[in-house]
Amino acid sequence: MKEQSDKRNGIFIAVFIFLTAMIWCPVIYGRYGDSGRIFSIPGWAFIVIILGIILFIAEWIYLFHTGLSLSDRDLEEIISELDQAKRKEIKS
Amino acid sequence: MSAVLIITGICMISVVISYAAFRRGSARSADDYFVAGSSLGYFVLIFSLLSSFLSAFSMFGMSSLGYRTGFGALFVLCVNLVPLGFLWYFMHRKTFILGRSRKWVSMGAPFGERYGNGMRVLIPVVTILASIPYLVAQIQGIGLMLEAMSEAIIPYKMGLLFVPAFIAVYLIMGGMKGAAWVNTVQGIFFSVMVFVLFFTVMMKNGGFGPTMDLVYERHPELFQLGAKGGKVWSYPMVFGFAAAMCLGSVCFPQPYMHAYSSRSAKGFKAMVVSFGGLCMILVICTTLVGIASTIIIPGLKGVQADKVYGLVATAVLPNWLAALAVAGGFTAAMSTVNGLVFGNATNVSNDLYKLLRPSATSGELVTVARLAVGGIMIICVILAWNPNTPVAELSVIAFGMVAVTIFPLWGAYFWKRATRHAAIASTLAGVGMNLTFFAIGGKSMVLFPQASLLQLNGFLMSLVVAGIVFVVGSLITQPGDIENKSLAIFFHSALTRQRSHERTDASGGVYATAEER
Incomplete structure (x- = not known):
């Protein structure tokens, strides 16, 4: 189960990095000079907006629908364990 | 009116x-x-x-x-x-x-607990100057x-x-x-x-x-x-x-x-x-x-x-x-x-x-x-x-000056080998380079690609150098007592364990969380 979670985490991180690289540099889908237009805007501008929307949706899915990110129940448990560690630290 | x-x-x-x-x-x-x-x-x-x-x-x-x-x-x-x-x-x-x-x-708190008072002071000073x-x-x-x-x-x-x-x-x-x-x-x-x-x-x-x-x-x-x-x-x-x-x-x-x-x-x-x-x-x-x-x-x-x-x-x-x-x-x-x-x-x-x-x-x-x-x-x-x-x-270098603290922040949370010396050196190097580029070439050198900087702008070059200083500095210096003590907090097993996917019930079986169902 742990390996499966790590694998899914890795896939999401790879997708995030790939989409970020595409969003930060249009070298693959945009060329210098005149370009075709899609919905009245330059084709590369349309593509970068679509990539932005896809990345946003991927982030949303990762954070709210995969169980891979921090949840409020996790938070309570983590805080209680950290508090125990803090008490031990103070004692010592 | x-x-x-x-x-x-x-x-x-x-x-x-x-x-x-x-x-x-x-x-x-x-x-x-x-x-x-x-x-x-x-x-x-x-x-x-x-x-x-x-x-x-x-x-x-x-x-x-x-x-x-x-x-x-x-x-x-x-x-x-x-x-x-x-x-x-x-x-x-x-x-x-x-x-x-x-x-x-405050911003200085994580840096202070992980790297000591030097970074706890440096971070707010850099942030306010920027x-x-x-x-x-x-x-x-x-x-x-x-x-x-x-x-x-x-x-x-x-x-x-x-x-x-x-x-x-x-x-x-x-x-x-x-x-x-x-x-x-x-x-x-x-x-x-x-x-x-x-x-x-x-x-x-x-x-x-x-x-x-x-x-x-x-x-x-x-x-x-x-x-x-x-x-x-x-x-x-x-x-x-x-x-x-x-x-x-x-x-x-x-x-x-x-x-x-x-x-x-x-x-x-x-x-x-x-x-x-x-x-x-x-x-x-x-x-x-x-x-x-x-x-x-x-x-x-x-x-x-x-x-x-x-x-x-x-x-x-x-x-x-x-x-x-x-x-x-x-x-x-x-x-x-x-x-x-x-x-x-x-x-x-x-x-x-x-x-x-x-x-x-x-x-x-x-x-x-x-x-x-x-x-x-x-x-x-x-x-x-x-x-x-x-x-x-000078506001154009605000982003650049604060951005170089990303490496000490990353090191604090994700790299046990990170040291306070490297964190301080990396922050000072990054901030210093941003200021130097601004002094030499004004805002265009900070914001626009420069042939002399491998087609990067001054901001990104400062960021790259700050990153190199942080990694190399951490590898050639030894973590002190503060860094070693901080590991118990920053790398506590509770922070890194994957929780949402597996929970073991009293009999030792694994069941899905309510969130997953």
Whole structure:
């Protein structure tokens, strides 16, 4: 189960990095000079907006629908364990 | 006259909201004052973070950039900020959890616990040095806007005294909760006004498609990458702007403050993911307003083009609505000032003053923060007194100076081998290089690709060097007692364990969580 979670985490991180690289540099889908237009805007501008929307949706899915990110129940448990560690630290 | 009433109304409403927060006990204790008692829900967090980041530049500056350079501006403060959803989550997940457990309220706290007092002092000092030119630019903008909107009824210098005084009052009174509520109301207001202006501008020429067809007919260069012989929106220029703006945003005070103030994990996640999406929608609108304005108000050059947002609002909207649209930019500037001044005042009190007086009481820390709010405002107003002061020029390196702290932050949370010597050296090297590039080549060297810097801009070169210094420095120096002791907190097994997917019941079987089902 742990390996499966790590694998899914890795896939999401790879997708995030790939989409970020595409969003930060249009070298693959945009060329210098005149370009075709899609919905009245330059084709590369349309593509970068679509990539932005896809990345946003991927982030949303990762954070709210995969169980891979921090949840409020996790938070309570983590805080209680950290508090125990803090008490031990103070004692010592 | 209507503009003066609108501005006064905005200031008064802000003070009333902050007073309401004050009455509800937002300044009862240090925890309440600095991080709103970690009680902010996701709606307030989303809009507060958005408006504390989006300055007047996101409206006036971006419409001007769209007007002058076209669609390439979409890579500046628009789509390029969507990656902040996962960058903020990964970089500030531990800020959020440990902040709650360790009662952190300031930026220096994680650095202090991980690397010792050297970094605890350095981080707030770098942040305030980077913030002041940025704040001066915002306050100058507020003064100039007020003068223009009121048709000189409120002169520049009176505006400088008038608005910052209001901001100081509501920050001093309402603390983080007051600032967040005010930011939320201002954020909703300027978002609505951006949409109103966008749709009106597009309808002026028969809708979005016909408007863009007209722009394409007259200014095809606005639709190109590498226009003007490869000088405008070349690939290195796009990458330089997109990466710089996004990475710079990771380390500003606002995400720390909002992470500490979040009531729940859900709120924290909603805040980080929504920011990029909302920026994309809002700033695309302001950029497209600028592009469409090339056919409504043609021929603006240089500084005149910076006024295109207000000019096109006046051209397409009734006077009172145009005043409200421009007031949207004014509130954006105000909310950015709120966020930065409050974040820095919190750092001054909790990182610097508390270091000098470790026995300082909660009330004393709140008092010092309130004094710091006043002090920072006074310094900024003095620096902004002359509208042509070159201090505001320095604001272009604000992002670069703060961004270099991303490596010590990453090392604190993810690399056990990170050392305090490397953290200090990396921060100083990055800040020093940003300042050097600015001194040598001005803002163009910081922002635009340079052949001498391998086609990177000064910002990215500083970031690369800071990263190398951090990694190499950590490998050649030994972690001391502070770093070793901090590992028990920063790398506690509870922080890294994958919890949501497997839970073992009493009999040892694995079952799915309610969330998964």
